[in-house]
Amino acid sequence: MKRFQIWWLKFCCFLTGYNFYILSNCSEVSTQKVKKYTAALLIVTTIWAFVGFCFCNTYMKIGVFGSILGALISVFIIVQIERQILLSGKTNRGLKITRIGLAVLMSIIGSLIVDQIIFKDDIDKTKMASNQDQVNSLMPGRTKQISDQIADLNSAVQKKENERRELLDDINKNPTKQIVETTSGNTPVTKTSLDSANRLITSTTLTRTVTKFVKTIPNPKVDQLQPIDNQLKLLNDQKIAKENVLLSLKALLEKEVGSKIGFLDELGIMFSILQKSTIAATVYIIWLMFFLLLELLILIAKSNESESDYDKTIQKQMDIHLRKIELL
Numbered sequence: 001m002k003r004f005q006i007w008w009l010k011f012c013c014f015l016t017g018y019n020f021y022i023l024s025n026c027s028e029v030s031t032q033k034v035k036k037y038t039a040a041l042l043i044v045t046t047i048w049a050f051v052g053f054c055f056c057n058t059y060m061k062i063g064v065f066g067s068i069l070g071a072l073i074s075v076f077i078i079v080q081i082e083r084q085i086l087l088s089g090k091t092n093r094g095l096k097i098t099r100i101g102l103a104v105l106m107s108i109i110g111s112l113i114v115d116q117i118i119f120k121d122d123i124d125k126t127k128m129a130s131n132q133d134q135v136n137s138l139m140p141g142r143t144k145q146i147s148d149q150i151a152d153l154n155s156a157v158q159k160k161e162n163e164r165r166e167l168l169d170d171i172n173k174n175p176t177k178q179i180v181e182t183t184s185g186n187t188p189v190t191k192t193s194l195d196s197a198n199r200l201i202t203s204t205t206l207t208r209t210v211t212k213f214v215k216t217i218p219n220p221k222v223d224q225l226q227p228i229d230n231q232l233k234l235l236n237d238q239k240i241a242k243e244n245v246l247l248s249l250k251a252l253l254e255k256e257v258g259s260k261i262g263f264l265d266e267l268g269i270m271f272s273i274l275q276k277s278t279i280a281a282t283v284y285i286i287w288l289m290f291f292l293l294l295e296l297l298i299l300i301a302k303s304n305e306s307e308s309d310y311d312k313t314i315q316k317q318m319d320i321h322l323r324k325i326e327l328l
Contacts, residue, residue, distance in 0.1 A: 011038070015042075029308055044082065048077075052067075085298055100299070104292065107288055107291035116270055119280060123273070142249055143249060
């Protein structure tokens with residue numbers, strides 16, 4: 001039990017910034033004071049850890065681990081702010097005003113986030129009507145855009161079908177084509193004649209001859225049909241996809257608008273709820289005052305307490321060090 005008290009006191013000193021070794025030699029009054037400050041800090045940090053986690057998870061959408069990191073950052077900031085009061089020997093007027101200003105701002109932020117969580121169902125109901133208005137405003141523009149794309153695809157399909165029809169007409173009229181192939185070569189020609197002595201003389205000469213062949217082949221335009229058919233299939237698939245999008249456009253827009261949770265949008269909806277409902281406004285004021293008093297808890301406790309032997313020990317150590325510096 002005693003070991004647990006020692007570790008708990010060390011944790012209190014770590015959280016508040018007090019020196020454990022100095023505090024362990026002080027009276028029980030100083031120890032109780034540190035424990036009291038720790039209790040107040042734990043209340044404040046727990047609330048802000050919850051607020052930080054909810055804000056990061058709901059609006060920043062950084063996942064569970066990211067939200068836990070955001071909660072730890074919130075706790076770290078709160079501890080450092082409270083230490084400005086706890087570790088100051090005397091809370092001067094400027095520090096008090098600054099801390100009160102921070103308390104007001106932080107209480108407003110905290111109460112807004114908490115109220116958005118509390119009024120979530122009411123906000124969702126109001127947001128459904130707002131989302132429907134957004135869908136109705138987006139529908140004409142999106143419908144025209146997709147309809148124009150379908151019209152362009154229909155025009156392209158019609159053009160390709162005309163091209164295919166012309167090819168088929170030509171193929172039906174001329175299923176085959178005749179190609180004239182020409183070959184040439186040298187043909188030897190032998191001639192005989194008598195000379196002046198009536199002797200027979202034979203001579204051979206090369207004569208160039210040209211031969212023409214007529215070849216019948218299928219119409220080459222048949223090979224152009226397959227690429228056109230492939231293009232028509234691709235265009236028709238795109239047109240069907242666009243038509244399906246057009247048919248389910250309203251559902252897609254509702255899903256798109258509903259999936260985007262905006263902090264400012266929900267904030268505006270919440271303020272409209274507060275203006276219309278006195279009960280909601282009362283709940284908001286209660287949370288605002290709760291956060292404000294919670295933020296000022298340590299400042300009020302610190303301002304109304306007299307110096308403890310821990311504070312006097314710290315002051316005495318400073319006086320001794322200053323005296324050493326003077327002697328040096």
